[in-house]
Amino acid sequence: MRIAVYGASGFTGGLALAELRRRGIAAVAVGRDGERLREAADRAGARDADLRIAGLGDHAVLADAFHGCDAVVNCAGPFALWGEPVVRAAIAAGCHYVDTTGEQGYLRHVLDAFDADARRAGVTVVPGLADDGGPGDLIAALVAARLGDVDDLLVADLRRPGAVSRGTARSMAAAGGAAVPLEYRDGGWAAAPADDTGRTIALPGGPEKVAVASFALPGVVTVPRHVRARRVRGAIRTEVAALFGGLTADAVESVPERPDEASRAGARWLMLAEASDRSGRTVRGEVTGTDGYGTTAVIAVEGARRLVADGAPAGTRTPAEAFDPADLLGFLAASGASWRVEDA
Ligand SMILES: NC(=O)c1ccc[n+]([C@@H]2O[C@H](COP(=O)([O-])OP(=O)(O)OC[C@H]3O[C@@H](n4cnc5c(N)ncnc54)[C@H](OP(=O)(O)O)[C@@H]3O)[C@@H](O)[C@H]2O)c1
Structure with a gap:
């Protein structure tokens, strides 16, 4: 098995x-x-x-760089700016494709635009296999499976601020500048209501509540592809939303290229999915771990490996469509992650 990493020079x-x-x-x-x-x-x-040296401007050179590989892991962002040529070249070279994007608009575009090409080429394309879009989609699938018919499903990224790379800050600035967070409602995607001040979510394992705001999370575009729900929303801590929302070009350049080892090890990521049905029954799931960037590398590589070794239906797929959700979350346990789903 041979796997290519595009953007291998980045963090x-x-x-x-x-x-x-x-x-x-x-x-x-x-x-x-x-x-x-x-x-x-x-x-x-x-x-x-x-x-192998290949920029993004020449499709033939880029596809040639992937020649002989079974899969491509794309880590070059902002994906809204640089993602598409890599997807196209991976498909042309007959490679499965995963990437580490957290950009909602780009994710939606890839899932919609490349399905037919990927099917024709017999390859699987799974964007958003990072520490938010991967675990978020997988835990939402497990929560929804407990309920049957889902009325309202919230995906929330509840990590504290910090331990962010310059590449992430640059990507959030690039994606956030152009995008209004979406929510899924009654069969389609629309702008999430702007007036959501004062919302709180209880943190797992205790009474503490944190303020959250709507955010353009990957799960809002991935979850409705495999969960029948009336509404799917995304939220993050209000303080993190404010930080990402206020990023200027100067502020981006002041972020260290890579967070240091100590802040990586100390940074805990936490994805939560909470869903209710029409009777009011609510099921909650959470998945958490440390070192989000390390986890991103682990899940992206394992996803690419599984596409090659185990196969998945050709086309564009969300993480929960391409992989067994409980099994892939269980795999992350070796990197210190844990998950659970329970009635709330
Ligand atoms: N959602 C999540 O949870 C999550 C987690 C991890 C990472 N990510 C995303 O992954 C991406 C990478 O993050 P990072 O911190 O690794 O960023 P980074 O260190 O800045 O790396 C960016 C990479 O992209 C390449 N690149 C940038 N512009 C390019 C262009 N025009 N043509 C060709 N290559 C180009 C860079 O190549 P050069 O070295 O030649 O400049 C570098 O290899 C970001 O979009 C980030 O948001 C998301």
């Missing part, structure tokens, strides 16, 4: 390279700058990685 791409090495999977590091790729391969302890 997340480097972690994906290291994870491929840890798993004993042959890696191809692809990007626009040979020197940065070499440095990244050295940093990842992957000196033997096959390095």
Whole structure:
């Protein structure tokens, strides 16, 4: 098995390279700058990685760089700006594709626009296989399965502020500038109501409540593809929404390129899904762990590996459509993640 990482010179791409090495999977590091790729391969302890230089401007060169690979893990963001050429080239090269985006608009576009091409090529395309879109979609599927008919489903990313890379800040600024958060309602997507001040969510395991605001989370566009629900909404802590919403170009450049090891290890991510049916029965699920970027590399590489080794229906798929939700969440336990689903 051979897996290519596009954007291997970046922070997340480097972690994906290291994870491929840890798993004993042959890696191809692809990007626009040979020197940065070499440095990244050295940093990842992957000196033997096959390095291939390909920018995004020439489809044939990019598809050629993926030649002989079984799957592509795309870590080059902002995806709204740079994602599409990589999806197109991966499909043209006959590779399965996963990426680490958290950008709602891009995710929706890929799921809609590339399904027919991916089916024709016999490959599976799973955008949003990161520490929010992956666990969020998987836990929502498990919550919904307990209920049958879902009336209202909330996906919430309840991590505290901090431990963010410059690439994430840049992507949030690029995506947030153009996008109003969506919610899914009565069979279609529409702008989430702006006036949601004062909403709170109880944190798992105690009475503490945190203020949340609507946010353009991946789950809002992925969950309705496999859960029949009247309404699906997304929320994050109000303080985090304010930070992402207020990002200027200068503020982005002041964010460190990569969070240091200590803040990565200390940063806990927490995805929650809460759903109710028309009778008012409510089921709640949560999945949590540390080091969101490390988790992103683990789930993206494992997802790509599963697409190659186990197969999945061709076309564009959400994480919960491509993989067994409980099994993939269980796999994350080896990296310290845990999950549970219970009646609220
Ligand atoms: N949703 C989540 O939970 C989650 C988690 C992890 C990461 N992510 C996303 O993953 C992406 C990467 O994050 P990061 O922190 O790793 O960012 P990063 O360190 O800035 O890396 C960005 C990568 O993209 C490449 N790139 C940028 N512009 C390019 C262009 N025009 N042509 C070709 N390559 C280009 C860079 O190549 P050069 O080195 O040549 O500049 C680099 O390899 C971001 O969109 C981030 O939001 C999301």
